[in-house]
Amino acid sequence: MMFDHALMSEINKFPGYENKKAFAGAFATLPDGMMAPRSLKCVKPGTNKKFSLDYILDAVGLKDGMTISFHHCLRNGDAVMRYVIDAIAKKGIRDLTLAVSSLSAVQDCLLPYFEQGVITAIDTSGNRGKLGAYVQKGKLKKPAIYRTHGGRARAIETGELHIDVAFIAAPCCDKFGNINGVQGKSACGSLGYAMPDAEYADHVVAITDGYTEKPLDYVSIPQTQVDYITEIDSIGDPKGITTGSIRVSKSPAELIISKYAADVIGFTEYFRDGMVFQFGSGGMAIATAGYIREKMLARGIVADAGVGGVSGFHVQMLNEGLIKTFYDPQDFDLTAISSLGTNPKHHEISASAYANPFSASPYVNMLDVTVLSATEIDTDFNVNVLTDSYGKLLGAPGGHPDSAAGAKLTVITMPLLRNRLPMLLDHVSTIVTPGETVDVLVTEYGIAVNPRRQDISDALKGKGLPLKSIEELKAKADALTGKVAPLELSDEICGIVEYRDGTIIDIIHKI
Amino acid sequence: MEFTDKAVKCGTDKKGDLQVTLEITGDGREIEVHSKVEKKFGAAIRAAVEEMLDLHKVAAAKVLVEDLGALDFAVKARVETAVKRALAKEEK
Amino acid sequence: MNSLYRTLLFVPGNNPGQLVKAEIYGADSVIFDLEDAVSVHEKDAARDLVRHYLLAMRPDNCRVGIRINAQDTPYYEKDVRAMVPLKPDFLRLPKSETAENMQKLDALITECEKKAGIEAGSVKIIATIETALGVYNAFQIAKGSPRVIAIGLGAEDFRTDMKMTRSDDGQEILFARNLISLSAHAAGVMPLDYVYSNFANMEGFTADVKFGKMLGFTGKSVIHPSQVPLVHEVYNPTDKEIEHAKRVVAAYNEAMARNAGVVALDGKMIDMPIVTRAKNTLEYAKASGKEIE
Numbered sequence: 001m002m003f004d005h006a007l008m009s010e011i012n013k014f015p016g017y018e019n020k021k022a023f024a025g026a027f028a029t030l031p032d033g034m035m036a037p038r039s040l041k042c043v044k045p046g047t048n049k050k051f052s053l054d055y056i057l058d059a060v061g062l063k064d065g066m067t068i069s070f071h072h073c074l075r076n077g078d079a080v081m082r083y084v085i086d087a088i089a090k091k092g093i094r095d096l097t098l099a100v101s102s103l104s105a106v107q108d109c110l111l112p113y114f115e116q117g118v119i120t121a122i123d124t125s126g127n128r129g130k131l132g133a134y135v136q137k138g139k140l141k142k143p144a145i146y147r148t149h150g151g152r153a154r155a156i157e158t159g160e161l162h163i164d165v166a167f168i169a170a171p172c173c174d175k176f177g178n179i180n181g182v183q184g185k186s187a188c189g190s191l192g193y194a195m196p197d198a199e200y201a202d203h204v205v206a207i208t209d210g211y212t213e214k215p216l217d218y219v220s221i222p223q224t225q226v227d228y229i230t231e232i233d234s235i236g237d238p239k240g241i242t243t244g245s246i247r248v249s250k251s252p253a254e255l256i257i258s259k260y261a262a263d264v265i266g267f268t269e270y271f272r273d274g275m276v277f278q279f280g281s282g283g284m285a286i287a288t289a290g291y292i293r294e295k296m297l298a299r300g301i302v303a304d305a306g307v308g309g310v311s312g313f314h315v316q317m318l319n320e321g322l323i324k325t326f327y328d329p330q331d332f333d334l335t336a337i338s339s340l341g342t343n344p345k346h347h348e349i350s351a352s353a354y355a356n357p358f359s360a361s362p363y364v365n366m367l368d369v370t371v372l373s374a375t376e377i378d379t380d381f382n383v384n385v386l387t388d389s390y391g392k393l394l395g396a397p398g399g400h401p402d403s404a405a406g407a408k409l410t411v412i413t414m415p416l417l418r419n420r421l422p423m424l425l426d427h428v429s430t431i432v433t434p435g436e437t438v439d440v441l442v443t444e445y446g447i448a449v450n451p452r453r454q455d456i457s458d459a460l461k462g463k464g465l466p467l468k469s470i471e472e473l474k475a476k477a478d479a480l481t482g483k484v485a486p487l488e489l490s491d492e493i494c495g496i497v498e499y500r501d502g503t504i505i506d507i508i509h510k511i
Numbered sequence: 512m513e514f515t516d517k518a519v520k521c522g523t524d525k526k527g528d529l530q531v532t533l534e535i536t537g538d539g540r541e542i543e544v545h546s547k548v549e550k551k552f553g554a555a556i557r558a559a560v561e562e563m564l565d566l567h568k569v570a571a572a573k574v575l576v577e578d579l580g581a582l583d584f585a586v587k588a589r590v591e592t593a594v595k596r597a598l599a600k601e602e603k
Numbered sequence: 604m605n606s607l608y609r610t611l612l613f614v615p616g617n618n619p620g621q622l623v624k625a626e627i628y629g630a631d632s633v634i635f636d637l638e639d640a641v642s643v644h645e646k647d648a649a650r651d652l653v654r655h656y657l658l659a660m661r662p663d664n665c666r667v668g669i670r671i672n673a674q675d676t677p678y679y680e681k682d683v684r685a686m687v688p689l690k691p692d693f694l695r696l697p698k699s700e701t702a703e704n705m706q707k708l709d710a711l712i713t714e715c716e717k718k719a720g721i722e723a724g725s726v727k728i729i730a731t732i733e734t735a736l737g738v739y740n741a742f743q744i745a746k747g748s749p750r751v752i753a754i755g756l757g758a759e760d761f762r763t764d765m766k767m768t769r770s771d772d773g774q775e776i777l778f779a780r781n782l783i784s785l786s787a788h789a790a791g792v793m794p795l796d797y798v799y800s801n802f803a804n805m806e807g808f809t810a811d812v813k814f815g816k817m818l819g820f821t822g823k824s825v826i827h828p829s830q831v832p833l834v835h836e837v838y839n840p841t842d843k844e845i846e847h848a849k850r851v852v853a854a855y856n857e858a859m860a861r862n863a864g865v866v867a868l869d870g871k872m873i874d875m876p877i878v879t880r881a882k883n884t885l886e887y888a889k890a891s892g893k894e895i896e
Contacts (some may be wrong), residue, residue, distance in 0.1 A: 071814065252828040256627055259832075390550065419527070419580030420548050444627040466664075479660060482583040484551050521648055527620025582721040584659035585619035595647065 007507060011496055014024025015144040016280050020496070022062045023505040026437050028407050029129070030501075031358040036159030038200055041227070049177055050211070050229045059228065060203040062088065064095045066164040067123070069201060071194035072102040073169070073330065075180060077240025080169040080207050082109050084233060089118045095141075099123035099161055101152060101193035101351065103397050106240060107131055125149060126386075126396025127242075127495075136393060136494050136511040144495040146386060146508070148327070149193065150362060151500040156196040157352060160190070160502065164264035166201035168194050168221065169235045172337050173208035177226030178219045181348075182341030184210025186235045188242070189310070189331025191220045198225040207216035209235045218341060218347055233389055242333045246311050248290055249283035253415060253444045258284050260465065261371055261413045261442045263292030268459050270368040270409045273301045278308040278370040278403055281332050284413055286313050288371050296322050307354070308370075308399065310336040310346075318346060327363045329354040330397070330467030355402035357500050364399070372400055374414045376428040379406025379452045379470045383412060384428040386497065389421045391429045391489050391509050402500050404437040416443040422477040422484065424470075429487065431506040432497060441470065448473045512543050512575045519600060521593040522585075529581040533593040534573045535601060540564065546578035556586055563590040567598070607631050607890045608753065608822040609838045610791055610831050611729075613670065615640035616649035619656070626662035628828040629835070629888070634668040637682050638697055650685050657689045666692040667728065673698040674707065683708070687715035687726055698760075699730035700737040707749025712750065721745060724750065729891070733757030734764040738779045745790035755795030755824055756783045773811065784819040796820040796851045802827035812837045840884045848888070851881035 008022050021029070041286045043049075045165055051059070062068070068088070070081050081100070088096070098110075098119045108130040113119050115134075122144040127135055135144050149156060157160035168191075179198075183193040186209055198204050198221045211231045222444060225374035265271050271292075290313070296302070306314055306326045312335035321410040325345045331337045339346045354363050364370075375395060378383040383404070385395045404410040414423055424443070441448045446468040449457045460467055468476070495508030516536035544556050560574050574590070581589075612630035614621055616637045619763040625633040635656075655668065661667060669691050671682035675698070686694065696708055705728060712726050728750040732738055739759065745754050758776050761767075767775045776797070787794035796815035799808050812823055812834050823834050840848065851868055855878045858866040866873040 253624055253627060255829070418584060420552055421580075444624070480582060482552070482555050485554055487551075525618060525620060527623065528618070569615075581619055582623060582659075584655040585652065588619075589648070590656035591655070592648045592651045593649075 008504065010493060011504060016142065016493045017496065019504050020146065023434070023503040024498050026434055029503050035157050036200060040204065046258045049227065049480060050175065050485055053084065055232045056205055056230055057088060057091060060165050060205070062093055062165055064093055067097040067099050067162060067190045069099040069133045069163045069166045069197045070405060071168065071191065071197065072100060072104060073188045073191055073193055074186065076104045076106045077237040078104065078106055078169065079234055079236045081107060081169065084167045085110060085113050085118060089113055089233045090115065094118055095120050097121040098350050099124060099163055099297050099359065101149070102126040102398070103131060104130065105129045116460060125152060125398055129397065130343070132393035134279035136508065138492055138494045138510045143493050145498055146495055147396060147498045148355065148397045148401045148500045149351045149399040150357055151498050151502065152501065153196045153350070153352035153356040154358050156200050157356065163197055163207060163250050165203045166197035167205050167207055168198060170206040170208040170218060172208070172210040172212065172214045173206045173229055174212050174214060176215060177206060177223035177227065177229060178216040179206055179221040180218045181220055182218055182337055185432040186210065186238060186241060187337050190203050190328045190348045192246065192329030192349055192354060193351045195221060196352050203229065207232060207235060208230065209233060214428055228386065242337065246281060246284060246286055246333065248287045248335065253421045255287055257286035257415065257442055259291050259412050260447055261411050262295060263439055263465060264411060264447060264460060265292060265369055265409065266295050267463050268456060271301070274304045275368040276305045276307060276366045277303055278306065278367055278407065280371065280373060281309050281311040282373060284373065285371060288413065289313055293317060293322060305366060307367055308403065312336060315339040318343065355399050362402070364380040364402050367403065367407035369409045370403045370407035371411045371413060372403060376423050376425060377412060378425050378428045379440055379474055381438040381441065381470070382428050382431045382435040383438055384430045386432050387427060387430045387508065391487060392511060393508065397432045397497070401433040404433045405500065410438050411440045411442060412438060413442050416473070416477050417447045417480055420481055424474050424477045430497060430508065443473065446473050513575060514573065517600065519593050519596040521596065522589040524579065526579055527581055527584060527585070529576055529578040529589055531589045531593045532575040533597055535569060535597050536573055538571050541573045544576045544578065548580060553593045555583060559583055559586040560590050563568060563587055567594045569594055574586060604872055607887060611668065611795065611822060611824045613824065613826045616653045617641045617645050619652060620657045622652070626664055627841050628831050630665055630831050632666035632668055633662065634670050634695055636684045638670045638672050644670070649814040650682060654685055654689060666874065668693040668695050670697065671872060677747045677815065679833055680711065684715055685709050687712055688719035693727040693729050695729040695731060697731045697757065698734065699735055699744050699757055701733050701740055702747035704714055704744040705730065705744055705751055709748040714771050726750065727752045729753045729755060731755050731757045732783060733760035738782055741783050741786035745786055745792045753793035754783060754787050754797050756780060756797040758797035780818055781816065788819060793822060794820045796823040798824045798826055800826060800832055807813060809833050809837065838887065844884055845888045848881040848884035851878060852885060
């Protein structure tokens with residue numbers, strides 16, 4: 001896949017992106033050198049870590065131009081980012097880089113701080129809503145960078161993303177600085193996305209509404225990494241932190257897609273006793289998991305492990321003994337959070353362990369099967385999960401490219417049309433996950449196997465599935481939607497899309 | 512868009528459908544399209560409207576299309592039904 | 604496309620969103636409904652919509668039928684005249700009560716086929732029988748025209764016409780079901796089982812499909828996509844049955860090749876009905892997409 005060299009030299013002009021290289025293949029780029037150094041620290045016994053936020057901001061020496069970080073484990077219920085940035089703004093500090101594991105709709109509340117110049121650069125996975133629109137107007141000092149979960153961990157560990165101060169929203173924190181996400185009124189589950197920050201930031205500050213004098217019995221982030229603690233009334237809204245129980249999709253078309261996806265998996269060699277899989281947590285993903293569960297029960301198959309985000313359905317399978325163990329970087333609902341806190345077979349893992357390609361093997365490498373979604377896909381099987389059909393920011397790479405790269409079988413479930421808009425195109429508006437890591441596309445109008453995977457094509461023949469070539473499926477989409485006026489995108493770059501290995505795989509255009 | 516009581520309607524406000532309000536007039540064709548996918552399919556929708564007006568030899572009309580992501584065949588069908596209803600109304 | 608009519612999925616004719624999705628549910632046939640699903644004010648709109656839909660994107664993976672309005676309505680003739688030129692596989696006529704209904708429809712279709720330059724006899728008829736008189740005349744209706752390929756029971760309206768009280772297990776329509784099945788087989792057409800409208804009750808539905816199969820029905824009309832795979836599961840032969848059928852057909856072919864008088868398998872004599880049944884099984888198997896070597 002060609003990434004425009006002219007674009008690359010444009011990107012290299014921006015501070016911090018001088019050494020960025022173009023995507024060269026999913027496994028082509030290897031690490032070079034050592035992990036980033038971290039300063040030594042020393043905290044004598046009896047030292048108090050708990051102060052007001054203002055005191056801490058002075059103590060860590062926060063200055064103009066620094067990089068601050070937050071995790072997104074509180075999802076759409078997060079109140080910490082605003083609280084901290086507001087305090088920083090009041091001190092007159094400006095020109096900061098906001099390095100977050102992702103941004104949800106709730107972070108639209110940060111828009112005023114961008115407009116005031118408190119924050120002038122973004123380093124994130126996701127971007128959407130008003131903040132996304134702001135970025136796409138080109139209002140940041142330099143293009144935003146969009147990373148995968150594994151890629152962000154890599155950037156932190158290699159030193160490419162240097163964090164001056166990490167602010168860690170902590171549902172539960174003891175006086176020594178031990179943190180967990182499974183206890184407290186604002187419990188959010190796995191703090192996997194906060195762990196690289198806690199390990200590598202120059203200064204680590206815990207923001208908690210679940211402070212306790214007593215040492216924690218469950219530790220996610222250890223006291224050895226936490227410099228300061230501040231206590232506030234509420235770090236977030238539970239209604240936004242966790243979803244209610246996710247319902248299986250009721251739409252007949254989505255159920256058809258989910259059933260096909262399960263059938264596809266069932267006919268391959270990867271569906272066997274001892275398999276390792278990942279299912280997302282949307283309605284269609286849960287429906288697919290449901291059909292797979294039926295097949296597992298019918299054939300007496302037990303999975304050795306599940307990897308990835310966890311919701312109640314995954315916990316049910318874990319408790320039923322259909323999955324032996326779970327490696328979990330994120331939890332979506334209370335059932336999952338409770339399971340993480342109590343079941344020894346349910347493990348909390350960092351974003352780095354989960355997906356960072358530059359280690360002795362991230363957990364995604366264990367995957368036999370992963371089922372992922374898409375906003376768009378093209379005839380080369382490249383997938384978009386970051387922008388919509390107009391190139392507008394509304395999602396995040398997240399763990400999508402990491403999971404697709406690690407799994408032996410990557411299945412994308414996607415409706416062929418969304419309203420009148422075709423989702424299968426000649427070219428996606430933004431490439432996030434390269435086609436070489438994507439194996440099967442499942443839509444309600446048919447199933448297409450990547451020509452690279454003749455083995456899967458052979459396994460699926462003669463089984464009564466609506467197999468089509470990707471070109472046939474595209475022709476179907478075209479026949480349904482009719483002629484689409486081509487998208488006119490601006491030349492100006494307002495964001496760069498980074499593949500998990502640090503190379504640049506696409507750009508975000510100004511709107 | 513202003514309509515008199517000569518106007519007819521066709522279609523529903525369900526997803527994938529459209530609502531057409533149409534009135535046969537004396538001079539020229541006025542076509543107004545409201546659609547979430549205007550940028551991508553606005554031209555195609557207008558073309559479908561024009562095609563159905565041509566087919567039924569309606570030289571002049573006011574047409575309002577409130578689209579909810581309807582595919583081409585549905586646009587054509589709804590416009591055609593509206594035209595036929597309008598012509599039938601005229602005959603009365 | 605397979606040659607079976609295990610499932611016939613009704614799709615409302617005035618809903619573009621649903622028309623577009625009709626083909627994805629795997630039904631052997633879709634029936635675009637201009638009758639009960641469409642209000643009287645929208646009959647014209649539904650007719651135009653189905654017409655444009657078929658012109659633009661007629662599904663090629665299933666049979667296409669149209670449920671037109673009953674013969675005694677003002678919409679009937681317009682429906683037939685509008686739909687025949689599109690060459691649907693069949694028209695489904697509700698409230699079929701007499702052989703005369705079939706003759707009249709046959710004649711009108713013939714006229715339309717001629718006008719449209721379509722091969723005479725292309726468009727078939729499926730009769731929905733939903734009155735006491737209709738059930739009584741089932742055999743005559745089935746024989747009423749060479750275009751008739753199937754007759755189906757419309758249970759709802761039948762119960763009303765018969766002033767029946769609805770029961771949980773459908774006992775009251777048992778006789779009608781039996782008579783429709785008998786009449787159809789006697790006339791050499793397919794019997795289609797009635798629409799089970801409580802699609803939320805999957806268990807009840809599956810039991811009902813199984814019972815219908817027992818009575819000799821070869822297919823069922825359905826109104827919800829979720830019902831389609833359930834019907835196919837009941838009507839599809841198991842892998843075991845397919846294997847056995849293959850062996851029967853192989854034994855038959857081998858006996859024919861040898862000019863033997865008798866076909867035998869595993870020490871048992873196989874007569875023609877068993878061979879025909881085996882061939883049917885393989886047809887069903889092929890239709891469900893399974894590979895038959």
